[in-house]
Amino acid sequence: xxxxxxxxxxxxxxxxxxxxxxxxxxxxxxxxxxxxxxxxxxxxxxxxxxxxxxxxxxxxxxxxxxxxxxxxxxxxxxxxxxxxxxxxxxxxxxxxxxxxxxxxxxxxxxxxxxxxxxxxxxxxxxxxxxxxxxxxxxxxxxxxxxxxxxxxxxxxxxxxxxxxxxxxxxxxxxxxxxxxxxxxxxxxxxxxxxxxxxx
Numbered sequence: 001x002x003x004x005x006x007x008x009x010x011x012x013x014x015x016x017x018x019x020x021x022x023x024x025x026x027x028x029x030x031x032x033x034x035x036x037x038x039x040x041x042x043x044x045x046x047x048x049x050x051x052x053x054x055x056x057x058x059x060x061x062x063x064x065x066x067x068x069x070x071x072x073x074x075x076x077x078x079x080x081x082x083x084x085x086x087x088x089x090x091x092x093x094x095x096x097x098x099x100x101x102x103x104x105x106x107x108x109x110x111x112x113x114x115x116x117x118x119x120x121x122x123x124x125x126x127x128x129x130x131x132x133x134x135x136x137x138x139x140x141x142x143x144x145x146x147x148x149x150x151x152x153x154x155x156x157x158x159x160x161x162x163x164x165x166x167x168x169x170x171x172x173x174x175x176x177x178x179x180x181x182x183x184x185x186x187x188x189x190x191x192x193x194x195x196x197x198x199x
Contacts, residue, residue, distance in 0.1 A: 009035035010111035012119065014135065014151040015182045017103070023182040024099040027085065037089035044083050059086050061106050063175070102181045107173065119178060124158035124170055129199050140194035144171050147194060154179040166198055
């Protein structure tokens with residue numbers, strides 16, 4: 001549970017933002033809030049030369065084994081007029097012409113919390129159950145991604161589907177991330193292959 005001296009800057013607010021950050025804010029306003037740390041890397045949405053892409057992906061914590069595949073798919077993920085900023089605190093913030101539109105947090109954001117529980121400090125299945133109860137939404141899962149579709153929250157590598165049945169195994173802690181946004185992404189993932197979780 002959250003202790004009284006922990007910062008409210010790290011409260012996940014579904015479809016709204018994070019602590020004092022709201023979706024739609026411009027980057028200067030976000031950067032004025034010191035609690036989230038300094039920007040360690042930023043990139044616009046133009047295609048990235050491979051050497052720069054490799055360095056940038058490393059600042060995001062992407063393992064070298066995954067960088068080659070990411071570079072090969074780079075063209076599929078290019079979005080016009082998007083600026084991505086990474087921070088040492090484990091946040092990756094994405095901006096477009098309307099302002100902040102997506103937040104990603106990795107395990108370095110260990111103060112990230114929701115409804116009194118730390119997202120990255122507690123057992124992952126317990127966090128998923130807590131989110132489901134607090135959000136009043138049954139999550140769906142495909143492989144290693146859990147989605148709260150109504151609240152636009154996406155958890156990667158918290159748990160994965162067991163090959164032996166309807167149970168869940170812990171995902172890779174090092175690769176664990178959570179993404180949330182205020183509205184669905186244009187041409188986003190088809191969720192028809194995702195199945196409701198048995199919690």
